[in-house]
Amino acid sequence: MISISSFSxxxxxxxxxxxxxxxxxxxxxxxxxxxxxxxxxxxxxxxxYRTLQPxxxxxxxxxDELVLFESGAIVLHLGEDCETLLPKDKSARARAQQWVxxxxxSVEPFIMNVALIELFYADEExxxxxxxxxxxFMQKRLAAVAKALGDQPYLDGDQFTAGxxxxxxxxxxxxxxxNTGGLDPQLIAYVERCTQRPAxxxxxxxxxxxxxxxx
Ligand SMILES: N[C@@H](CCC(=O)N[C@@H](CS)C(=O)NCC(=O)O)C(=O)O
Numbered sequence: 001m002i003s004i005s006s007f008s009x010x011x012x013x014x015x016x017x018x019x020x021x022x023x024x025x026x027x028x029x030x031x032x033x034x035x036x037x038x039x040x041x042x043x044x045x046x047x048x049y050r051t052l053q054p055x056x057x058x059x060x061x062x063x064d065e066l067v068l069f070e071s072g073a074i075v076l077h078l079g080e081d082c083e084t085l086l087p088k089d090k091s092a093r094a095r096a097q098q099w100v101x102x103x104x105x106s107v108e109p110f111i112m113n114v115a116l117i118e119l120f121y122a123d124e125e126x127x128x129x130x131x132x133x134x135x136x137f138m139q140k141r142l143a144a145v146a147k148a149l150g151d152q153p154y155l156d157g158d159q160f161t162a163g164x165x166x167x168x169x170x171x172x173x174x175x176x177x178x179n180t181g182g183l184d185p186q187l188i189a190y191v192e193r194c195t196q197r198p199a200x201x202x203x204x205x206x207x208x209x210x211x212x213x214x215x
Pocket of ligand 1: 017019059069
């Protein structure tokens with residue numbers, strides 16, 4: 001049975017955002033059963049966990065002998081056997097992988113810059129100075145995503161792929177960041193389209209339910 005690590009507790013603002021959700025979503029798209037293994041506070045710093053995840057983060061994916069960290073790598077691994085995530089056609093598959101990397105490498109870091117300022121350092125003097133520039137840069141990246149999407153339903157056209165799973169997950173971080181310019185209506189509709197998928201709804205329900213059960 002596949003297992004993924006998650007946290008048993010996070011602050012309310014982070015519920016529905018922790019990165020195990022991305023893997024749960026991919027597992028649901030692939031139709032694979034799994035069990036979550038919620039970590040208690042401090043478990044992520046234990047040497048046994050650090051051998052699985054060097055940075056002490058969630059999620060860790062385990063299936064038999066295979067142990068993987070990095071949600072993007074896990075989604076790509078699951079895509080190997082799931083055409084919904086990674087199409088069979090070689091070029092379409094490469095483009096889906098490209099959007100996975102774009103979401104995690106070209107968009108998420110700029111949203112996370114703003115998230116760190118807003119959620120953790122808002123009162124610091126340096127954060128107040130950095131904030132406008134960080135928001136401006138993030139908004140430039142969001143505008144570029146909107147332009148690339150154009151009037152297509154998904155980043156590569158008509159088909160949802162792993163690229164959309166990760167991009168919409170990354171864009172959802174904006175839900176935690178009011179007063180930072182938000183998403184334009186086109187990207188709001190895109191995120192809505194992706195998260196209306198039954199697989200996302202099941203993943204989110206399980207993710208949220210695990211916090212309730214652990215409380
Ligand atoms: N790049 C990693 C990031 C994982 C990550 O940031 N996980 C957060 C929860 S969403 C975490 O474990 N934070 C605790 C920490 O960094 O110590 C991935 O995508 O798997």
